[in-house]
Amino acid sequence: AQSVAQPEDQVNVAEGNPLTVKCTYSVSGNPYLFWYVQYPNRGLQFLLKYITGDNLVKGSYGFEAEFNKSQTSFHLKKPSALVSDSALYFCAVRDAWDTGFQKLVFGTGTRLLVSP
Amino acid sequence: SQTIHQWPATLVQPVGSPLSLECTVEGTSNPNLYWYRQAAGRGLQLLFYSVGIGQISSEVPQNLSASRPQDRQFILSSKKLLLSDSGFYLCAWRLEQRGSTDTQYFGPGTRLTVL
Numbered sequence: 400a401q402s403v404a405q406p407e408d409q410v411n412v413a414e415g416n417p418l419t420v421k422c423t424y425s426v427s428g429n430p431y432l433f434w435y436v437q438y439p440n441r442g443l444q445f446l447l448k449y450i451t452g453d454n455l456v457k458g459s460y461g462f463e464a465e466f467n468k469s470q471t472s473f474h475l476k477k478p479s480a481l482v483s484d485s486a487l488y489f490c491a492v493r494d495a496w497d498t499g500f501q502k503l504v505f506g507t508g509t510r511l512l513v514s515p
Numbered sequence: 516s517q518t519i520h521q522w523p524a525t526l527v528q529p530v531g532s533p534l535s536l537e538c539t540v541e542g543t544s545n546p547n548l549y550w551y552r553q554a555a556g557r558g559l560q561l562l563f564y565s566v567g568i569g570q571i572s573s574e575v576p577q578n579l580s581a582s583r584p585q586d587r588q589f590i591l592s593s594k595k596l597l598l599s600d601s602g603f604y605l606c607a608w609r610l611e612q613r614g615s616t617d618t619q620y621f622g623p624g625t626r627l628t629v630l
Contacts, residue, residue: 508557
């Protein structure tokens with residue numbers, strides 16, 4: 400069965416500094432990996448995904464993520480954080496061998512707080 | 516473009532009362548549909564998913580049920596609410612295609628408080 404770990408409950412960063420939100424995964428086959436962001440009392444918004452190809456994936460709002468197969472990681476990054484990036488971030492994984500209803504497994508979320 | 520709606524946005528219900536939450540998707544056909552619950556503003560728990568009209572699968576046995584009366588409508592129900600049913604309920608859709616790697620897209624959610 401697949402699983403996702405987000406080891407940090409909260410990440411604090413100053414505006415203008417680079418940010419990293421960590422994610423590690425476990426799947427039987429090849430992973431399909433996703434990042435979502437959630438603002439207070441809102442649904443999840445899709446940021447980016449890795450399916451195959453380039454290990455560095457670029458997404459919305461200047462975010463990118465790096466897939467590292469040997470470390471089974473998919474960390475979310477941004478070169479320069481904005482206060483408006485403060486939100487809850489979820490990593491999710493699907494096993495590429497799952498051709499059924501394609502269940503996504505989510506991490507517990509990491510709260511990003513960007514200070515002015 | 517596709518949009519997903521959830522109704523109502525917030526709901527306060529007494530224990531033992533019935534529940535009906537609605538999710539509708541526009542701009543696509545034959546989507547896969549999902550109900551999640553998010554407790555305490557954190558992890559998401561998959562409750563139900565549906566691959567077509569009348570086809571519902573449950574991930575976790577509980578006090579809730581789901582129905583899909585139309586292609587783009589997904590309803591979450593309960594006959595008698597429990598305190599533990601409180602949470603943020605999210606509906607999501609995904610386009611069903613052979614070998615699809617498409618993303619799940621989420622609705623705005625319904626905040627349910629059971630008193």
